[in-house]
Amino acid sequence: MHPYRSLLFVPxxxxxxxxxxxxxxxxxxxxxxxDSVPADLKEASRQTARETLRDLRSRSERVGLFVRPxxxxxxxxxxxxxxxxxxxxxxxxxxxxxxxxDVIRWESLLDWFEARNGADGLEMIVPVEMxxxxxxxxxxxxxxxxxxxxxxxxxxxxxxxxxxxYRQSREGSETLYLRSRILLxxxxxxxxxxxxxxxxxxxxxxxxxFADYGLQLGFRGQIAIHPTHVPVIHEIYTPxxxxxxxxxxxxxAVEEAAAQGHGAVRYRGQHVDLAxxxxxxxxxxxxxxxxxx
Numbered sequence: 279m280h281p282y283r284s285l286l287f288v289p290x291x292x293x294x295x296x297x298x299x300x301x302x303x304x305x306x307x308x309x310x311x312x313d314s315v316p317a318d319l320k321e322a323s324r325q326t327a328r329e330t331l332r333d334l335r336s337r338s339e340r341v342g343l344f345v346r347p348x349x350x351x352x353x354x355x356x357x358x359x360x361x362x363x364x365x366x367x368x369x370x371x372x373x374x375x376x377x378x379x380d381v382i383r384w385e386s387l388l389d390w391f392e393a394r395n396g397a398d399g400l401e402m403i404v405p406v407e408m409x410x411x412x413x414x415x416x417x418x419x420x421x422x423x424x425x426x427x428x429x430x431x432x433x434x435x436x437x438x439x440x441x442x443x444y445r446q447s448r449e450g451s452e453t454l455y456l457r458s459r460i461l462l463x464x465x466x467x468x469x470x471x472x473x474x475x476x477x478x479x480x481x482x483x484x485x486x487x488f489a490d491y492g493l494q495l496g497f498r499g500q501i502a503i504h505p506t507h508v509p510v511i512h513e514i515y516t517p518x519x520x521x522x523x524x525x526x527x528x529x530x531a532v533e534e535a536a537a538q539g540h541g542a543v544r545y546r547g548q549h550v551d552l553a554x555x556x557x558x559x560x561x562x563x564x565x566x567x568x569x570x571x
Contacts, residue, residue: 279401279426279470281567282306282342283499283515284508285371289314290327290345300334302505303512306342307334308371308403311358312349320354324361335366342368344403349374350383363391369401369426374437376410378421385422401426403472406460407437419463428464430457430497432474450488454495461496475501482510489514498564517565525558525565 286304288295290311299307309327311320331343343366347358351374359370372384381402388400402424406412412431419428431438432446432453439446446452457473464471473492476485489500489511500511528545532555535543542551565571 279403280305280342281470281498281564282427282472283568284502284511285342285344285403285472285499286502286505286508287314287346288330290323290330291315291319293326293330293333296330296334298505300337300341302508304341304502304505304508305499305512306344306368308344308346309362310346310371311354311362312346312373320348321357324358327362328364331362331364331366344369344371346371346373350380355384356387359387359391360395363388363395363397363400365397367397367400369403369424371403371405373405374408375404375406375418376408377414378417381418381421381425385424388424400424403427403429405429406431406456407441409441412456412459415460415463416466419467419469425467425469427470427472428460429472429474429501430460430492430495432457438474448484448487450491457492457495457497465496470499471497472499472501473497475503476507477503479504479506482506485510486514498568516568517561522562522565522569525562528558529555529562 282305284304285306285308286299286302287308287310288299290309296307296309309330311323311327315323327345334341334343345362345367347370348354370384370388375381384402392398392400404418404425406415406429411418419425432450461471476488478484485507492500493514499515502508502511528550531543531545532550532552542549
């Protein structure tokens with residue numbers, strides 16, 4: 279999966295918001311048919327979502343386009359996918375997954391509607407928002423090649439907060455264990471690791487601190503629910519020129535030392551060796567993808 283820094287949600291029944299989401303520069307836009315759409319508008323929103331996806335794709339080949347359908351247990355997911363799966367779509371943000379069986383159920387639906395609607399290679403982003411999913415996160419991560427990303431859960435009021443029963447703090451330490459489990463599952467299966475959202479729309483400094491903590495833990499991007507959050511998220515999750523120069527210099531220093539028969543070397547006052555260089559190469563590969571280099 280592309281290493282999206284930002285995934286910005288827009289309600290399917292508000293197409294004007296999708297245009298604003300695109301203008302924000304978000305890496306990925308998720309058109310939501312689930313929680314943000316009132317029950318009496320869900321059927322009409324399907325066609326609106328399909329038209330919105332086509333419009334967004336006509337304006338940008340770069341942006342990632344995903345849809346969040348209604349959960350499997352609602353029996354609305356099939357009709358949702360029938361309406362929105364098409365060439366404009368990159369994948370599905372699959373809600374309320376509990377275990378690997380749910381992943382396979384979503385995969386079967388995607389197989390069917392890809393063939394029916396002329397799409398191909400749709401991926402799945404899995405939000406871990408149920409207690410069962412936290413327990414089963416490793417089997418979920420490895421259940422299908424379509425699973426490209428998982429989300430370490432944070433929220434003050436949404437599904438995961440209700441399921442676990444925690445009270446969210448500004449620093450988000452109460453979800454550290456939950457998010458760490460998801461992060462390790464992502465690393466084990468080579469998935470893109472995303473963290474949850476910051477819900478205080480006006481507190482951009484709080485968002486910056488929260489996103490930086492996510493980066494510190496090892497996440498590579500974040501969910502957003504307002505266009506003003508996108509620039510802050512990108513600031514945090516985009517490697518800087520100075521960081522790139524540091525890692526390139528580290529690799530060069532270790533390679534030069536190795537050529538001279540040394541396993542370790544002093545670099546900018548630090549002890550570095552072959553393991554440090556391997557980590558730096560991995561970091562640089564990710565950084566070049568994010569920076570479009």
